[in-house]
Amino acid sequence: MPVGTQATVKGILPRDLIGDLDAKIILGNTYHLYLRPVHETVRRQGGLHGFMAWPRAILTDSGGFQVFSLNSLRKITEEGVLFHSHLNGDPHMFTPESTIDVQMALGSDVMMVLDECIPHPATHEEARVSTDRTVRWARRAMDHFAHHDDGNRAVFPIVQGSMYGDLRRSCAEELVKLDARGYAIGGLSVGEPRPLSLEMTEITTPLLPADRPRYVMGVGMPEELPEYVARGVDMMECVLPSRNARNGCLFTRAGKISIKQNQYKDDARAVDETCGCYTCQNFSRSYLRHLFQAGEMTFSTLATLHNLRRYLDIMREIRQAILIGKYPEYLRACRAGQ
Amino acid sequence: MPVGTQATVKGILPRDLIGDLDAKIILGNTYHLYLRPVHETVRRQGGLHGFMAWPRAILTDSGGFQVFSLNSLRKITEEGVLFHSHLNGDPHMFTPESTIDVQMALGSDVMMVLDECIPHPATHEEARVSTDRTVRWARRAMDHFAHHDDGNRAVFPIVQGSMYGDLRRSCAEELVKLDARGYAIGGLSVGEPRPLSLEMTEITTPLLPADRPRYVMGVGMPEELPEYVARGVDMMECVLPSRNARNGCLFTRAGKISIKQNQYKDDARAVDETCGCYTCQNFSRSYLRHLFQAGEMTFSTLATLHNLRRYLDIMREIRQAILIGKYPEYLRACRAGQ
Numbered sequence: 001m002p003v004g005t006q007a008t009v010k011g012i013l014p015r016d017l018i019g020d021l022d023a024k025i026i027l028g029n030t031y032h033l034y035l036r037p038v039h040e041t042v043r044r045q046g047g048l049h050g051f052m053a054w055p056r057a058i059l060t061d062s063g064g065f066q067v068f069s070l071n072s073l074r075k076i077t078e079e080g081v082l083f084h085s086h087l088n089g090d091p092h093m094f095t096p097e098s099t100i101d102v103q104m105a106l107g108s109d110v111m112m113v114l115d116e117c118i119p120h121p122a123t124h125e126e127a128r129v130s131t132d133r134t135v136r137w138a139r140r141a142m143d144h145f146a147h148h149d150d151g152n153r154a155v156f157p158i159v160q161g162s163m164y165g166d167l168r169r170s171c172a173e174e175l176v177k178l179d180a181r182g183y184a185i186g187g188l189s190v191g192e193p194r195p196l197s198l199e200m201t202e203i204t205t206p207l208l209p210a211d212r213p214r215y216v217m218g219v220g221m222p223e224e225l226p227e228y229v230a231r232g233v234d235m236m237e238c239v240l241p242s243r244n245a246r247n248g249c250l251f252t253r254a255g256k257i258s259i260k261q262n263q264y265k266d267d268a269r270a271v272d273e274t275c276g277c278y279t280c281q282n283f284s285r286s287y288l289r290h291l292f293q294a295g296e297m298t299f300s301t302l303a304t305l306h307n308l309r310r311y312l313d314i315m316r317e318i319r320q321a322i323l324i325g326k327y328p329e330y331l332r333a334c335r336a337g338q
Numbered sequence: 339m340p341v342g343t344q345a346t347v348k349g350i351l352p353r354d355l356i357g358d359l360d361a362k363i364i365l366g367n368t369y370h371l372y373l374r375p376v377h378e379t380v381r382r383q384g385g386l387h388g389f390m391a392w393p394r395a396i397l398t399d400s401g402g403f404q405v406f407s408l409n410s411l412r413k414i415t416e417e418g419v420l421f422h423s424h425l426n427g428d429p430h431m432f433t434p435e436s437t438i439d440v441q442m443a444l445g446s447d448v449m450m451v452l453d454e455c456i457p458h459p460a461t462h463e464e465a466r467v468s469t470d471r472t473v474r475w476a477r478r479a480m481d482h483f484a485h486h487d488d489g490n491r492a493v494f495p496i497v498q499g500s501m502y503g504d505l506r507r508s509c510a511e512e513l514v515k516l517d518a519r520g521y522a523i524g525g526l527s528v529g530e531p532r533p534l535s536l537e538m539t540e541i542t543t544p545l546l547p548a549d550r551p552r553y554v555m556g557v558g559m560p561e562e563l564p565e566y567v568a569r570g571v572d573m574m575e576c577v578l579p580s581r582n583a584r585n586g587c588l589f590t591r592a593g594k595i596s597i598k599q600n601q602y603k604d605d606a607r608a609v610d611e612t613c614g615c616y617t618c619q620n621f622s623r624s625y626l627r628h629l630f631q632a633g634e635m636t637f638s639t640l641a642t643l644h645n646l647r648r649y650l651d652i653m654r655e656i657r658q659a660i661l662i663g664k665y666p667e668y669l670r671a672c673r674a675g676q
């Protein structure tokens with residue numbers, strides 16, 4: 001899923017998300033949209049779909065991740081979490097119920113429950129206390145949603161448990177009882193080694209219903225996508241392709257390119273000669289390097305178009321391999337770097 | 339003409355310059371491209387047309403304007419102008435001949451001669467000395483170009499003369515003897531009152547061949563475009579629509595809008611409800627204000643798309659009015675603010 005934090009995928013117009021990338025779903029960040037332009041403004045403008053002219057699906061996070069990553073002065077109680085706006089310091093409270101209300105105002109198709117996302121490393125006791133609270137919050141969020149459920153949207157509970165397999169398992173077992181329309185696995189990509197993220201995923205996915213979407217939040221590198229899918233994951237989201245693009249890091253079938261390097265100064269080749277994106281079909285590495293060096297925002301647009309296309313192409317390859325029953329072969333080829 | 343200083347119209351992809359705006363010609367800045375990525379790099383990448391994937395016409399300035407506006411330590415001699423790069427301080431020399439060579443390397447369709455652009459106000463003697471040199475430089479540039487002329491491109495001499503009608507007239511008379519394929523009027527928009535820019539134009543255009551393009555450099559506001567055309571001008575170029583767009587100033591049929599104002603927070607209307615651009619057809623003032631406040635680069639793209647469309651629509655209206663023989667009526671309506 002391309003990330004559209006503030007009601008826009010940075011540098012990409014909605015028509016290009018459809019026409020160039022055929023993205024089926026994008027992610028919006030509840031925390032950011034709640035603070036600015038304020039969710040009630042979005043509601044009055046037709047929800048996120050109308051506001052940003054995006055006709056396809058939208059998933060929103062609960063805001064929990066940003067509350068924990070952007071706030072040093074937050075205060076957690078059983079009721080919810082008190083935090084201060086990173087924009088102007090104003091105090092705000094998120095509860096399991098209020099974050100569902102905010103996401104309803106945004107008109108989200110797939111909403112997330114409020115969870116506590118703790119840093120890595122955490123002690124087993126810290127993780128247990130936090131995970132238990134996340135489960136209680138998930139129950140409250142689902143109860144609250146039940147009063148508004150028109151059958152047209154979903155709320156996903158989020159499995160936490162830090163890097164402890166027993167906590168991941170018990171959390172998943174409790175959340176499955178909520179009979180949700182899909183499930184997320186959170187608390188990864190918080191500084192742990194990458195093999196550990198995969199291990200936690202591998203422990204968790206078999207406990208979640210196979211006939212409902214399983215979504216790992218905040219991953220990953222291009223070569224990791226097939227690994228997550230191999231472990232039963234259906235959905236992923238990460239700022240990596242778009243943020244790296246803006247920083248000049250471009251993903252190709254043959255690996256990463258740092259476009260600012262001098263070796264690309266007169267390189268007339270496309271970023272990835274096997275890629276069908278607008279950027280690769282029209283512009284050279286030499287041109288892209290020039291735009292990057294000159295600080296031109298067109299660079300960010302062209303680079304993001306390419307990196308998102310690369311990610312979505314990988315997911316299309318994965319779906320195709322699964323459909324024709326060749327996923328093990330596809331995975332082996334990926335691992336061999338082919 | 340949309341301005342594409344560094345081989346890109348800021349925030350706009352070439353396909354959108356064609357598909358959304360139907361721009362027939364864009365401007366590139368020789369000074370900037372000479373320093374970065376260096377004109378020889380552009381030549382090796384297929385000229386500006388190939389480098390930036392722009393299939394239509396390109397006009398380049400001579401670099402003179404930037405040498406004078408970005409350099410406090412320049413030194414002018416009869417030979418040319420010595421200046422220091424604003425990027426790293428390296429010394430460089432532009433001569434009438436070398437700036438033609440650079441523009442040939444860029445593959446420009448319409449090139450400009452090196453001129454001296456003096457600030458306003460200047461004494462009559464300062465302006466006379468400078469204008470005489472500009473004429474001598476124009477002769478050298480045209481002589482030099484004659485050796486490379488394949489009939490597929492044009493070089494425009496530039497009429498200078500500060501705000502002195504006698505100097506403008508004598509300069510134009512001398513330059514017309516060069517029998518160029520078009521002429522520019524430079525040295526305007528350098529701080530003088532706007533009526534004076536129009537007055538200098540009105541003095542100059544009748545002296546230039548009516549069957550060849552007459553181009554006023556660096557103008558103007560939307561309401562000024564019909565005034566310049568009324569004085570015989572065929573071409574104009576200005577950073578105003580794109581730069582103002584990035585700063586949140588949007589031009590509409592009913593006047594300017596500063597999108598950051600609080601009054602637009604919940605305004606569901608398009609920027610200009612009579613406008614057919616992608617921005618106005620899909621997004622509200624409320625959304626655009628949000629993107630501006632959030633510092634999202636998508637704002638710059640959407641705002642620039644709109645402002646350039648407004649400018650090009652005005653030029654299309656002007657052409658239509660001329661074609662049907664109703665230009666005086668059109669001009670009267672513009673002046674009455676209709």
